[in-house]
Amino acid sequence: MLWNTNHINVRISEANSQMILVTISKQNYPEWMLAAVYASPNPRTRDELWDSLETIAQNNQLPWLLVGDFNDHASLKEKRSFSTNQNLSHSLSCSRKFVNHINSCNFIDLGCTGPSLTWSNNRQGWAKTLIRLDQALCNAEWRTRFPKGFVRNFPRTYSDHSPMLVCTQDNRETEEMIQKRRYRKGK
Incomplete structure (x- = not known):
């Protein structure tokens, strides 16, 4: 996690091997929470993360955004594999x-x-297998506070994961920055 201390204050609330939970505050703006997630590939360990997230969700009133690698996918549309070793019933269950x-x-x-x-x-x-493991989730309070927030995934280059940019507001500067980077890489 990186941030500019001249613009925002970030307080770590919880940190473990699967999540860093912080509260973000800025002068004249209400606080909100951000969780950077790296869910374990081990399903039992991943269940521990979800137990913690469910407890936080039940006791939380703040806008909350979760971003990262959840090591899971929500539907068969989020997985493309040609392998004949696929167990569809297991994939559906997960x-x-x-x-x-x-x-x-x-x-x-x-x-x-x-x-x-x-x-x-x-x-x-x-x-080859492709899966949507990385995503951004939020609660209704976060979505209401940041109605123009969006997620932009970039093509994979050096990693097996796509880089992800999450913006809290839709602005031309962000899109211009994206276009300039894409243009420079194309040269």
């Missing part, structure tokens, strides 16, 4: 469980522009 966690916390998926499948196993041909 997707349902993930959606149930999201719903139990009353989170809203912010969606995205750019590549929607954010992770690749970096294999070629029939062995």
Whole structure:
């Protein structure tokens, strides 16, 4: 997490191997929470994260945004694999469980522009798998406070994950910055 201390104050509320939870404040603006998430690939350990998130959601009144790698996907549309070793019933069961966690916390998926499948196993041909593991979720209070907030995913370059930019407001400066970077890389 990076921030400009001249513009905002960030207080860490909780930090563990799967999440950093902070409260963000700025002069003359109400506070809100941000959770940077790296959910464990181990389903049992990931369940511990969701237990913690559900507890926080039940006791929280602040606008809240969660961003990161949830190591899970919400539907079969969020996974593209040509492997014949796929267990569809297991994949459906995992997707349902993930959606149930999201719903139990009353989170809203912010969606995205750019590549929607954010992770690749970096294999070629029939062995290639793409999944939407990275996303931004928020509560209704955050969405109300930042109605023009959006998520922009960029193409994968050096990592197996797509870089993600989350903006709290829709402004021309952000889009111009994105266009300039894209133009420079195209040269």
